[in-house]
Amino acid sequence: MKLNHHVGRAVKKEFGDWQLWWSRAVVVGAASVAGLTVVAFSWLSDHAVNLFFQLYERFWWAPLIWTPLCAAAILAVTLRYVPGAGGSGIPQVMAALDPAVDPGRRGLFVSLRLSAAKIGLTGAGMLAGLSLGREGPCVQIAAGVMLAARRFLPKRTSVTAHGLLVAGGAAGIAAAFNTPLAGVMFAIEELSRNPEERNSGLLMAAIVLSGVIAVSIGGNATYFGIIHAGQIGLALLLPGLMVALGSGLAGGLFSRLLIASLGDQTRDAPSRLRHAHPVLFAALCGLAVAGLGILTSGAIFGSGYVNTRDMLAGTESTPAVYVLFKFVATWLTAWSGVPAGIFAPALAIGAALGNDISQLTAYPHAPELIALGMVGFLAAATQAPLTAFIIVMEMVDGHAMVLSLMACALVAASIARLLSAPLYPTLAKLQLQRLGSVDAHVPATSPQAAPTDNRSSSP
Incomplete structure (x- = not known):
């Protein structure tokens, strides 16, 4: 009788709380969108690189003009409109996870707007022929998508913005490399400092889901091919x-x-x-x-x-x-x-x-x-x-x-x-210096700078 009573209470707790299931649905849906976004970004990057090499094969001297012009244009747009999109993207996510950052100012480092800008600007860097990868940017892109889902969560939820950032950043690695396990390890090793988040089955499932979506669309082939190792001796x-x-x-x-x-x-x-x-x-x-x-x-x-x-x-x-x-x-x-x-x-x-x-x-x-x-x-x-x-x-x-x-x-x-x-972590500390730079541009009588203030440049 006691066992039946315990099972009944567990079932009621699990299935009777609609806010719990709504939170799960939002996280899973956001993870799916993040995975699809990274897949689309990967497709865009590959095509941009191919276009550059077509230009190079036809005119060997073209990069001497094209590459510096593109680099200058990309940085000019970045500094003028989206300074938070500069660099790798991993330091920005780590900066947004810093406890010293006010929740209202996370938009300086991670947001849906920065994710969109990161896609376009990194793709332009690929088109320019610069020596760069897309994996770091995928971390910031997916984190921005996951963080945007925060507004759809119910008021009474155990899913925090911090957890969404960790899951999003790790999901970016999982989807970029078609390796869900690498995304989970990245969350544990680099992003998460909170034991509760490391043990959150929902957040881990979101990371794995993004990687699975990438594998489902792009195939189960690894990014760099298969390594056939001989006899180790x-x-x-x-x-x-x-x-x-x-x-x-x-x-x-x-x-x-x-x-x-x-x-x-x-x-x-x-x-x-x-x-x-x-x-x-x-x-x-x-x-x-x-x-x-x-x-x-x-x-x-x-x-x-x-x-x-x-x-x-x-x-x-x-x-x-x-x-x-x-x-x-x-x-x-x-x-x-x-x-x-x-x-x-x-x-x-x-x-x-x-x-x-x-x-x-x-x-x-x-x-x-x-x-x-x-x-x-x-x-x-x-x-x-x-x-x-x-x-x-x-x-x-x-x-x-x-x-x-x-x-x-x-x-x-x-x-x-x-x-x-x-x-x-060192570059994340440099990103945090932008908080002071933004404050320096705000008059003493003005309200606190908005999280999308773009008047300071990132290192």
Whole structure:
């Protein structure tokens, strides 16, 4: 009798509260829309890159004019109308999650308006041939979609704006890489600081749903193809250790360089030029990227996923300078201030590093070292080893490399911590400085600045 009474109460509590089910419906619906938005954005990005390469193949010199003009135009629009859309997008989501940010001012960092702007401006960056990825922007885009659903939730709900931001940001990663598990890990490792949100089945389900939608529409193929690993043995130990150390050092240096470039605006002449004439500086960065692209026969243009996929398939033979040139091109693109992610370029840099070491050591199974390079550099650059590990693990055919990938990610991230502060939390602190910049533009007798105030530029 007691058992029946307990079951009855549980059923009544579960199905008798319409606000609970309405909250679930809103979250699931928003996650579906976020997944579809990321899929549409991915389609737009791919077509933009293809159009750029059609231009480049017809007129090899065109990027010397087209790329700097586009970079300047993109940054001018960003600074004038949507400064919160600049950069990767992950620091903005982390800034919006900061407890010090008033709920009414989250719109400075994440909103539906910024999501729409991010789609258009990042797509324009792809069309320009800049060295950028779409994964970081997907985090801000999906977070903006999820946060907009807050207005449809009932008053009595356990779903918070903070939880929607975490779920949205992670859903962006899940949908961008067709890896729902990577989205969940990204939420735990990078975004969520609240144990309740980590354990929220509803929010985790929203993340997975976005990834499943991307898989359903785009197919179950991984973004970079399948890694066919050979028999793992002691022969991998020395070259694998070289890749782990090399990718850790390179990724840590990359992170440190980005933080130094985007932070101090008066340290050196280029930084002072960037601070005084940001649009001109973006044009110069675009010109440098175009020059590097022409020197490498177009290899460094775009996100680099085609080169990475071809290296894994054994059909791409990149020169040794590709690592350096892709590294510099990605840094310059980020330094210019245009909306740009680094996940895909980081994977391309790591893949080329692993490929170079396989040639240097004459290791017969290059895909194994390429995979280690990918996970090592991404883990070191972002200091998110578990997310990097899962993203690359999803590409491996079988489980032979699981332990090797995990060890490489942890070693590389540990080395990077010795060289650099965490990239995204540091850039999030720079984003928070915009709150003071907005307040400085508001007269003492005026009400608090609106969350969509666009008069200050983001780093």
